[in-house]
Amino acid sequence: MLSLGRIYSQVYKNMMSLKRNTFRLTDVFVWPIIFLFTLTFFAIYMGSDPIYLNAIILGMMGWRMIYFLNLEMVTSFTEEHWHKSLPHLLISPISRLEFAIGSALSGLLKGLFVIAFYLVFTHFLYGFNVTNWPVFGLAIFFFALIGFSMGLLTLGFAYFAKDQALNVAFIWPDVIVLLSGVYFSIDAVYPSYLVPIVKLLPSAQAFELLKSTIGLGTPNITLLSALTLLWLIGAYFLNGFLYDLARKRGKLTRLG
Secondary structure (H helix, E strand, O other): OOOHHHHHHHHHHHHHHHOOOHHHHHHHHOHHHHHHHHHHHHHHHOOOOHHHHHHHHHHHHHHHHHHHHHHHHHHHHHHHHHOOOHHHHHOOOOOHHHHHHHHHHHHHHHHHHHHHHHHHHHHHHHOOOOOOHHHHHHHHHHHHHHHHHHHHHHHHHHOOOOOOHHHHHHHHHHHHHHHOOOOOOHHHHOOOOOHHHHOOOHHHHHHHHHHHHHOOOOOOHHHHHHHHHHHHHHHHHHHHHHHHHHHHOOOOOOOO
């Protein structure tokens, strides 16, 4: 059975380390601002229709949610390795799922903070407002589940290659999200033979749902729900398989 206390221990540890870790601080307070200004200034310079500026703002919110959950899960594990405290974690009672959930909740808090910042900041700068809060909230919920699934997969890689896992955590979510049509229509950009494949990414369906709040997306809720659940189940079992394999090969001793 999952222990709320052990899950909370990871949330508490990560929130406390936020105050002492420059990388974590800039990732929450600096890079999101630079990211926001880079894209919105470009959109304004190009003189685009305001609806596309809104699409960029919404896209950044979804992207950040996936980014923070995936990255936080891997960073929590690799930092234990870098600080030479991984053996202590491995002999503790915490399970791999408790560790993953606790780390993901830390990422969720970061993601929600950045989204709240974007909502306030863009309202005063550009007059941006969410026009459909229930759909917006549902989309963010799906982004969180997708980020958790991707984090489980990256965490499975980290069991084997602890020093390289952070590189993977930065690269492959960006590739997935880019394919998913954050700021553009998949149908208008990708070759016709590739579109049906790309639409099988849950993130592609989630961005369609998010963009539907401004009339640009055509979401399929049933497909989104099924794909997200499939990814979540697949990521859980693949993480378990990689964990067991890492233990058999002597990469890990025990985690729960």
